[in-house]
Amino acid sequence: MSMGYRTYVALTYIGFNIVGFVVNFWVLYVVAPLLFAPAVKVPKSILFFIFALVIGDLTTMIAMLLLIIELVFGTWRFSTAACTSYLVLDSMNKFVAPIIVFLISRTCYTTVCLDKTRGERAATLKYAALQVLFALGCVMILLWPVFAYSQVFTFYLNPNNATNEVTVIRKCGFLPPPEIQFWFNLVACITSYAVPLFGIVYWYVSVPFFLKRRAITTLVASSSMDVALRKVITTVLLLTAIYVLCWSPYWVSMFAHNIFSMEKRSMIIVSYFIHLLPYVSCVAYPLIFTLLNRGIRSAHAKIVQEQRRRFRSITDEASCHVRNALRSLPSKASSTLRSHVSLSVYEEHRKMETTDNSPSDVIQRSPQPCESPERSRVDSTVNFKESISSMENNDSETLL
Secondary structure, three states: OOHHHHHHHHHHHHHHHHHHHHHHHHHHHHHHHHOOOOOOOOOHHHHHHHHHHHHHHHHHHHHHHHHHHHHHHOOOOOOHHHHHHHHHHHHHHHHHHHHHHHHHHHHHHHHHHOOHHHHHHHOOHHHHHHHHHHHHHHHHHHOHHHHHHEEEEEEEEEEEOOOOEEEEEEEEEEOOOHHHHHHHHHHHHHHHHHHHHHHHHHHHHHHHHHHHHHHHHHOOOHHHHHHHHHHHHHHHHHHHHHHHHHHHHHHHHHHHOOOOOOOOHHHHHHHHHHHHHHHHHHHHHHHHHHHHOHHHHHHHHHHHHHHHHHHHHHHHHHHHHHHHHHHHHHHHHHHHHHHHHHHHHHHHHHHHHHHHHOHHHHHHOOOOOOOOHHHHHHHHHHHHHHHHHHHHHHHHHHHO
């Protein structure tokens, strides 16, 4: 693939990778707080399935960075272990996302259409976690050929005998024997495409018929019934359309690869874009389940309001403490000033007494009637009281 086409494909993958990270982090921001919230009407199992979808998508987006680096540089720049890890995560994306969507449709059917005991069990977080762990174990068993036959291939292109130079390109690939590859693709297509598609359509279509029968027997209002039916039909159509449009070309190309030659440049470019379609579906699934579920949106809105109210109360309390501290500063300053004024007045009074009693002053001055110490003491006391009263007037004006 030439540099121009490779750049175009790489930019497309980079753009979608950024969108995938943004969408999945937003869904994680909405769903994760609801998993352990006390009063949420949405079943915990549905929330956990969406959470597992997001974690799987984020893992796939991280692994997708290795593919983007290969597209940018034109060669695989990592080890064989990194190649195997990338192919395992990429293959898990093709299994895990459809299986979780399959489990979500089954849970919706069980909680709505079956008896109360099975519905309550299907809605629990523990039961959902066990189902996901069991599915992951089965997927890892099915992926044994990926562990066994993934490797980095080295190609030597454009040898130049004059300069003794050759172009070396390394590619990460999964190349098992033809027989193993055929059976692996067949089993993967059945378990990750045909069975989930059948389960999604069957269980989601069964819900409207059950709601219709219950509405007839219990005389439920037709308006609420119509809203529920429209919601279920919209979900079924969206999931089915995305599932068929994104996964059908991928599996057709996987089997066509064994029949037709894929060495032309145009076919290589088409195969890259077909390989991108499963990533599109995996990003779309959690977004659809989050946006179409009114219970998730309303519960998230309540949690956000509570957090804002709590933050507002904390800020109000902090500002109240700050205001009280600022108000207490002038009174502390006035008490400090009062102590300084009283000390200075007292020292002044002592100096005056010392000066009056000194012999030099008696010799130099003409004989005059001396003021009694009692009178000077009274005058200093009066001056002290006047200074204190003036300070109190100034402090009251400052506080007001």
